[in-house]
Structure formats: structure tokens, C-alpha cells
Amino acid sequence: xxxxxxxxxxxxxxxxxxxxxxxxxxxxxxxxxxxxxxxxxxxxxxxxxxxxxxxxxxxxxxxxxxxxxxxxxxxxxxxxxxxxxxxxxxxxxxxxxxxxxxxxxxxxxxxxxxxxxxxxxxxxxxxxxxxxxxxxxxxxxxxxxxxxxxxxxxxxxxxxxxxxxxxxxxxxxxxxxxxxxxxxxxxxxxxxxxxxxxxxxxxxxxxxxxxxxxxxxxxxxxxxxxxxxxxxxxxxxxxxxxxxxxxxxxxxxxxxxxxxxxxxxxxxxxxxxxx
Amino acid sequence: xxxxxxxxxxxxxxxxxxxxxxxxxxxxxxxxxxxxxxxxxxxxxxxxxxxxxxxxxxxxxxxxxxxxxxxxxxxxxxxxxxxxxxxxxxxxxxxxxxxxxxxxxxxxxxxxxxxxxxxxxxxxxxxxxxxxxxxxxxxxxxxxxxxxxxxxxxxxxxxxxxxxxxxxxxxxxxxxxxxxxxxxxxxxxxxxxxxxxxxxxxxxxxxxxxxxxxxxxxxxxxxxxxxxxxxxxxxxxxxxxxxxxxxxxxxxxxxxxxxxxxxxxxxxxxxxxxxxxxxxxxxxxxxxx
Numbered sequence: 001x002x003x004x005x006x007x008x009x010x011x012x013x014x015x016x017x018x019x020x021x022x023x024x025x026x027x028x029x030x031x032x033x034x035x036x037x038x039x040x041x042x043x044x045x046x047x048x049x050x051x052x053x054x055x056x057x058x059x060x061x062x063x064x065x066x067x068x069x070x071x072x073x074x075x076x077x078x079x080x081x082x083x084x085x086x087x088x089x090x091x092x093x094x095x096x097x098x099x100x101x102x103x104x105x106x107x108x109x110x111x112x113x114x115x116x117x118x119x120x121x122x123x124x125x126x127x128x129x130x131x132x133x134x135x136x137x138x139x140x141x142x143x144x145x146x147x148x149x150x151x152x153x154x155x156x157x158x159x160x161x162x163x164x165x166x167x168x169x170x171x172x173x174x175x176x177x178x179x180x181x182x183x184x185x186x187x188x189x190x191x192x193x194x195x196x197x198x199x200x201x202x203x204x205x206x207x208x209x210x211x212x213x214x215x216x217x218x219x220x221x222x223x224x225x226x227x228x229x230x231x232x233x234x235x236x237x238x239x240x241x242x243x244x245x246x247x248x249x250x251x252x253x254x255x256x257x258x259x260x261x262x263x264x265x266x267x268x269x270x271x272x273x274x275x
Numbered sequence: 276x277x278x279x280x281x282x283x284x285x286x287x288x289x290x291x292x293x294x295x296x297x298x299x300x301x302x303x304x305x306x307x308x309x310x311x312x313x314x315x316x317x318x319x320x321x322x323x324x325x326x327x328x329x330x331x332x333x334x335x336x337x338x339x340x341x342x343x344x345x346x347x348x349x350x351x352x353x354x355x356x357x358x359x360x361x362x363x364x365x366x367x368x369x370x371x372x373x374x375x376x377x378x379x380x381x382x383x384x385x386x387x388x389x390x391x392x393x394x395x396x397x398x399x400x401x402x403x404x405x406x407x408x409x410x411x412x413x414x415x416x417x418x419x420x421x422x423x424x425x426x427x428x429x430x431x432x433x434x435x436x437x438x439x440x441x442x443x444x445x446x447x448x449x450x451x452x453x454x455x456x457x458x459x460x461x462x463x464x465x466x467x468x469x470x471x472x473x474x475x476x477x478x479x480x481x482x483x484x485x486x487x488x489x490x491x492x493x494x495x496x497x498x499x500x501x502x503x504x505x506x507x508x509x510x511x512x513x514x515x516x517x518x519x520x521x522x523x524x525x526x527x528x529x530x531x532x533x534x535x536x537x538x539x540x541x542x543x544x545x546x547x548x549x550x551x552x553x554x555x556x557x558x559x560x561x562x563x564x
Contacts, residue, residue, distance in 0.1 A: 180377070187390045188364035189398070
């Protein structure tokens with residue numbers, strides 16, 4: 001092509017024909033996806049039944065429901081609230097530590113660049129199972145197994161932590177610079193030394209960030225798990241809602257928000273100090 | 276050739292070494308190579324000729340398909356993991372992109388060369404023997420990084436990083452250096468400084484070295500012996516002076532080599548003379564061993 005006397009006109013003609021490469025190469029697939037998506041959207045709008053009268057009525061109910069939360073009452077059930085919060089904080093700390101201790105080895109096993117195939121597949125399936133089941137479902141199972149109370153909730157959160165931290169840490173391990181690991185192996189260090197010197201410094205910031213974020217999630221989740229009987233502040237919240245003590249529920253919700261914000265602030269400080 | 280047949284001088288012997296990757300590529304074809312104590316060999320050849328594979332087969336980072344590697348007369352191929360780690364301690368490796376632990380300090384990087392000598396918990400808590408730390412300070416001083424010990428590796432320039440890489444390799448107290456494209460990421464002046472440093476340190480310590488390098492002029496300027504690899508087979512093995520246009524063509528294929536050879540000769544005149552006297556000779560090495 002280029003050997004046959006390329007002229008300026010020929011290049012201009014080629015330039016006019018050039019198009020940026022499309023996201024989906026096959027035009028048939030591309031257009032059927034676009035048209036299919038549009039058809040689905042139209043169908044969804046047509047078949048969705050919206051009762052506008054009911055929605056208008058519901059607005060007033062919503063406002064009344066929200067008004068029932070005011071003013072928040074921190075006092076009358078303060079003992080229950082304090083106990084529930086303490087239980088939630090304990091569940092959070094224990095489940096995060098336990099979950100992290102389990103998720104680090106699972107993440108190493110689930111990293112394609114470190115683990116042999118059978119171990120990789122085994123660890124990946126642990127991660128998949130852990131992430132497939134929503135916390136509430138797992139909590140129901142654990143409540144059935146271990147009875148009502150914070151033990152079931154703690155185990156649930158630890159289990160969920162493994163799926164979350166394990167997956168994201170494994171991905172970070174797979175993205176590490178292989179040369180550093182190779183260099184550590186070349187010194188004659190053991191496998192564990194190569195891992196803690198060649199890999200750990202590279203994934204440490206990510207591991208720290210994930211751990212702090214997970215503290216946050218575990219605390220928030222502990223508020224939900226109480227609803228299915230797995231202990232924590234959620235149990236207190238659930239009780240207050242059942243008794244129509246919305247002012248106490250409001251106080252609990254405000255405290256949860258406050259603690260999550262404190263977590264957020266603390267994790268920022270810790271991250272800055274550690275890096 | 277006759278003095279090289281003395282067995283006690285051979286630090287490395289590679290015999291009929293072949294490597295076929297799972298993809299089917301034959302990276303090495305029955306390579307025979309012998310490196311004597313104190314000998315610095317430049318390994319040249321086009322990309323994909325198998326230079327990296329060859330030095331990685333020596334310390335078994337890559338498992339050869341067949342053939343034998345002997346370090347000081349002991350077979351390295353087929354060792355169990357513990358014995359292999361002991362053998363690796365005696366072979367320091369220096370890398371193209373330095374391969375430092377970027378987030379650790381210069382001192383920690385230097386001490387990582389001692390991983391094969393200390394237990395896991397000692398290395399975890401950085402409790403290296405005081406003599407190791409002192410040696411690291413001495414070596415950092417030797418390469419001109421005395422006041423950098425507590426800097427993080429990623430704060431250093433390319434030349435400084437490669438110096439840390441050299442210190443790490445020497446911390447192993449090796450008998451052989453495996454050097455993989457040490458200057459590929461460095462500018463021409465720094466490249467020469469690094470090559471000169473490696474050569475000086477080899478001479479000071481009676482170390483043998485295999486240096487993979489794609490800069491032919493640099494190889495001619497610094498190495499005592501040049502080995503040319505093409506498609507996984509050795510096609511040239513001789514003194515830098517005997518590497519002529521015909522030899523380069525046999526290694527790389529047809530090209531006009533006059534500039535490459537001319538430059539190499541000129542550089543050699545300027546750079547080689549002051550350090551010639553420091554190159555090791557057999558008698559001095561016998562004393563060191």
C-alpha cells in the first residue's frame with residue numbers, strides 16, 4: 001500500500017473515511033443491543049402501573065410518619081440505647097478483626113499471580129458464596145443456628161467482611177508489580193518472606209483503606225441485623241419501632257448517623273497518618 | 276582457554292540448558308556456558324533471544340526444561356526448596372527497573388538482601404543482626420548513598436535506585452551477580468557510572484557477573500568477555516576486541532555496524548584504562564577465597 005506512491009489527496013480521502021473504533025465492533029450486535037434496550041425501556045414504561053391518586057395520598061402519610069419522629073427522645077430509653085450501641089460497637093470490632101484475619105489468607109489464595117489453580121478456584125468460590133448471600137439472609141441462617149443475639153450478628157458480619165475485603169484485596173494483589181516479588185525470591189527468602197516484603201508493602205494502603213471502610217459498613221449493617229434478631233443497636237431500634245416509640249427510634253437513628261460520621265472522620269485521619 | 280579448564284575456578288557451569296515455555300516457544304537451545312571466578316561476562320543479543328531466560332534459569336526463577344546448572348560445582352537444578360533458597364543467597368540479582376520495594380526505605384531495601392539469612396519473624400519486625408545493618412551502611416556509603424538510608428526508595432532518582440539494587444544484591448554476599456539490563460532505564464552518563472560501579476565492586480570482591488545488556492558499545496567498553504545469544508543459542512563467545520561486524524551480524528542480523536564499533540572503541544580508550552589495574556587476577560582471587 002504505502003509503496004505505491006502515496007499522494008496528499010489519497011491521505012485526505014483516507015482521513016475522511018477514518019472513524020474512531022466503536023465500543024462494540026460488530027454492527028449487528030451493536031444495533032441489536034441499542035434497539036433492544038430502547039424497546040425494553042418503552043415496554044417498561046407502558047406496562048408499569050402507577051396509581052397517581054394513591055401516590056398523592058401517600059405523600060401526606062409520609063409527612064405524618066416523619067413528624068412522629070420529632071422531637072427525638074434520647075432520655076426515656078437511654079439505658080436500652082446505650083446497651084444496644086455498646087453491643088453494636090463490640091460486634092463491629094470483633095467481626096472486622098475476625099473477618100480481616102480470615103480474608104487476608106483467602107485473598108492471597110484468590111490472587112491468580114500467587115496461588116496454584118486448585119487453591120485459586122477454592123478461594124474464589126469462598127468469595128463468591130460470601131458475596132452472593134445478602135447479610136440479612138446469612139443472619140437469619142446464623143440466628144437459626146446459634147440463637148438470637150449478637151453472636152449470630154458478629155459471625156454474619158465477619159462472613160460478609162471476608163467476601164468484601166477478600167475480593168478487593170485479591171484484585172489489588174493481582175495488580176502488584178511482579179518484579180518486586182521476583183526480587184525477593186531471588187534473595188533466597190522464603191515464600192512467606194517474599195509475600196510480606198514483595199507484596200505486602202504494595203497492597204498495604206489498599207488493605208488499610210478497605211479495613212477502615214469495612215468498620216464503617218459493619219457498624220451500619222449491625223443496625224439492620226438487629227431486625228432479624230442478630231443483636232446490636234438494630235434490636236433496640238426494632239423494638240422501639242414495634243412499640244410505636246418513634247421519638248426513641250429517631251434518637252437511635254441520629255446516634256447511628258453520628259457514629260458513622262465519626263468513623264468517616266477517624267478513617268481519614270488514620271489514612272493520612274499511615275501513608 | 277587452558278586456564279579456564281581448572282575446575283576450582285569455575286563459579287558457574289551451565290550445560291546443555293534448554294527452556295521451552297508452555298506456549299511452545301523454545302527460549303534456550305542446549306546452552307553451554309562457563310563463568311570463572313571474577314569474570315564479568317556481557318550477554319548480548321536481540322530482544323527475545325533468551326538473555327533474561329538464561330540468567331533466570333541460573334537462579335531457578337525460571338525452571339529450565341532440561342540441562343544442568345552448577346554453582347561452585349554444586350548442582351542447582353533439581354534442588355529442594357530449602358536448598359534452592361540457600362543456593363539463591365549466593366547469587367545476587369540486579370534488575371532492569373530496579374525492582375526495589377518502592378514503599379520501603381533505602382535501608383529496608385538493602386536489608387532485604389539478607390532475607391535468605393534471617394528467620395521470618397526477624398524479617399517481619401526488621402530485627403536484622405546489627406552486623407547486617409552495619410554492612411548495609413558500609414555498602415550504601417561505598418555506592419555514595421550514605422545519607423539516604425531513611426529515604427523511601429520511591430523518592431530516589433533512577434541512578435540512585437539502581438545503586439540501592441546493587442547494594443541489595445551485595446548484601447547477600449554472593450559469589451555471582453546476575454544482572455538483567457542494568458542500564459536500560461538510565462541515561463547514557465548514569466549508565467556508564469552504574470556499569471563502572473558494578474565492575475569495580477566485582478573487582479573488589481572477586482565476584483563473577485553475567486550482565487544482560489542490549490547496548491553493544493557499553494558491553495564492549497566494560498566486559499571482559501562477550502557472549503552473543505541468538506534465538507536461544509550461543510553464536511559468539513570471545514573477548515570484546517574480537518567482536519567485529521561479522522560477529523554482530525551473526526548475533527543481530529545484517530546492519531551497518533561501523534558506528535557501533537567505532538564508538539565502542541573510542542569509549543574503551545577513554546574509560547577502560549584507569550580501571551584496568553583493578554580487574555582481578557587469579558592470584559589475588561586465590562587469596563580472597
